[in-house]
Amino acid sequence: SRSINLAVIPGDGIGQEVVAEGLKVLSAVLPQDVKLETQDYDFGAKRYHATGETLTDADLAQLKRHDAILLGAIGDPSVPSGVLERGFLLKLRFAFDHHVNLRPSKLLPGVSTPLAGQPEIDFVVVREGTEGPYTGNGGTIRKGTPHEVATEVSVNTAYGVERVVRDAFARAQARPRKKLTLVHKNNVLTFAGHLWTDTFNRVAQEFPEVGTDYLHVDAATIFLVTQPERFDVIVTDNLFGDIITDLAAAVSGGIGVAASGNINPGREFPSMFEPVHGSAPDIAGQGKADPTATVLSVALLLRHLGYDAEADRIDAAVAADLTERADKPARSTSEIGDAVASRVAG
C-alpha cells in the first residue's frame, strides 16, 4: 500500500493557520489506500529565541527521512533580517539541493489583478535555487568604517545552470504552447550571462519543438505588466527569479494564491513546498490569512510525488472556489480550507 511521510513546518505568523488548511485539503483528497503520516517541526522564530538554533545537522538528518516537506512561513520582526532566511530557508534549499524552484502563475477566474483588462496569464517560472548571488559568497572588510567594502559573489556553474535549463526545457516541452524564455542580464553580467546564454542555446538543440526567447530582466518586468500572456515557461537565475516571481504573483492574483516548490528532481532529498507569501505577523492568529497559496503548494507536492490526479482535483477545486468566492463576503482561513476540502473529497 502507498504512503506519504510528510514533514510539516508551520513556522511563524500565519504559517500555522495556512498549513492547517493545507493538511485538511491533503487529507481530504488522498484515496483511502494512501497512508498519510505527518510529523511537525518547530523551526522558526520561537525556536531561534529559545535555543539560538535555526537548523542543525541533526534536524537535516531527521528531515531527510521524509518524502516531502510542507512549509507555512518563516520569519518574524523580532529576529534580525537574514538570520532565519540564511540560517533556515536558504540553508535547507542548499542542503537538500533544491535546484529547481518552481513558481506557477495563473490568473484564475474570479481573481482580481492590478492590471487593467483581464489578461490571460498562465506561465511558470523555473528559478535556479542553489547558485547565483544566493550562495553567501562574498564578505566585508573594514566593517563600520568609511573604508568598508562589501562584496556579494554570484556563482554560476555549468553543472548548475545546465541542469535547471534542461529541467525548464522539459517542462516547456510538456506544455501545449512549448515556449521557453530565458531571463538574464547578459549585456551587463557578461560572465554569467555567457554561461547562461550558451547553455540555453546548446540545450535548445535537444528540444527542437520548444520555441525560445531571451529577455533582459529589466525588460521582463515590463512585459510582465504589459503583456503577461506572452510567457509560457521562464527560466532564470536565483536572484532574478526571486524578483520576477513576486511581480508575477502580484499580477496574477497576489501572493495570497502564489504557490511554490523547492524541488530536488532526482529525489536524493525531500523537496519542499511553500506559499510564496511570508509570515505576515500583522494578521497572524486572526483567521484572516488566505490558505489558497498553501493549498496550491500541496497540489505541487502531490504532483511531485506522482499523485497527478489528486493534484488536478485540488487545482480544479481551488479554481471553482475562487470563482464562487468572487461575489461573496470574505471568509475566514478555515472556511476557505473547509470549502476546498469538501470540493476535493471523493
Added chain:
Amino acid sequence: SRSINLAVIPGDGIGQEVVAEGLKVLSAVLPQDVKLETQDYDFGAKRYHATGETLTDADLAQLKRHDAILLGAIGDPSVPSGVLERGFLLKLRFAFDHHVNLRPSKLLPGVSTPLAGQPEIDFVVVREGTEGPYTGNGGTIRKGTPHEVATEVSVNTAYGVERVVRDAFARAQARPRKKLTLVHKNNVLTFAGHLWTDTFNRVAQEFPEVGTDYLHVDAATIFLVTQPERFDVIVTDNLFGDIITDLAAAVSGGIGVAASGNINPGREFPSMFEPVHGSAPDIAGQGKADPTATVLSVALLLRHLGYDAEADRIDAAVAADLTERADKPARSTSEIGDAVASRVAG
C-alpha cells in the same frame, strides 16, 4: 553671458530621431541670452563596425570639455550583446563617475497605464550608478567546458553607498512628502545589505524630517503594481535600480515617456541625460518613435545645469501635450517635437 556647450550622441536606431526633437525643444525653451553650442558624436553600432571602437580615451577627453551630454540610444542587434553596453554606456558612466542615476516616474494626465484604476504615481528612483554588480568584476574559468564557473562580483563601498544615499535624502527632503524608501535584499545579500542598511540608518539621523522605509526588492515590485502611490523617493543599488526603474516606467506610462539622468553631482565631469528606452531598431527611421522621454531628459539636463524655470516649462508643456494627445490620432516624432517646442517657446 550664459552658454551651454552640449555633447550630442544620437546613437543608433530611433536615437537620431528623438534627439533631434529634444534639441528642437531645447532651442525653443532657452532665453535669447543663453548661447547653445552643440557638437555631435558618432558613437554606437556604426562606428563600432567601421573602427572596432566603442569609446576611446581620446573620446573621453573630448566629451569631458562639454557642460553636459544628451544621448539618444545605443545598441543594435548586429553587435554582440554586451559590447556597446559595457564598452560604451557603462564605460561612460564609470569614467565620468555618474554615481547618481536619476529616474523620475510620474503618471501624467492623459497617459495610460497597464494598471487598473488610474493610481497617483509620482516618485523618483535614485539608482547608484558606479558600483554593485555593474563593475565588471568577476570572471570565467574552464570556459565552454562542463566545469565552467562564471562569477559576478557586486562591489559596494562605504564611500559609494554613502554618497548616493546622502543625495537621495537631500532629494527627499526637498520634496513635499519627504519620504525615502531603501530597496535592497538585505535578508539574503547580507554583506552588501548591512552596508546599505547601516549607511541608510546613519544618514537618516541627519535628515530628521524625512520619513524612511525599507523594502526587499521582490516586495518592492509588488508594491510598484499594487500601491505605486506609496513611493516618493527610492534609493537602491545599481542592479535593483535597473530592474525597478523599467517596471516603474511601465506602470507610469511606458518607456516612451521615461527620462533619466546619469549625474555627477559634484560636476567634476559632465552628466549625461538619456531616455530609458533603447534604440528600437524595428521602428527606426519611420517617424514613429515618441520623443517625449528625450524631451523630458532635456528638462532633467536643464535642471542639472541650473535652468530650473526652463525645465519647469518643458515639464508643463509635455504634460499639456500628453493631455491633448490622448483623444487624437497618433502623431509623428517630429509633430510631437514641434507641438512641445511651440508650447515652450516664450
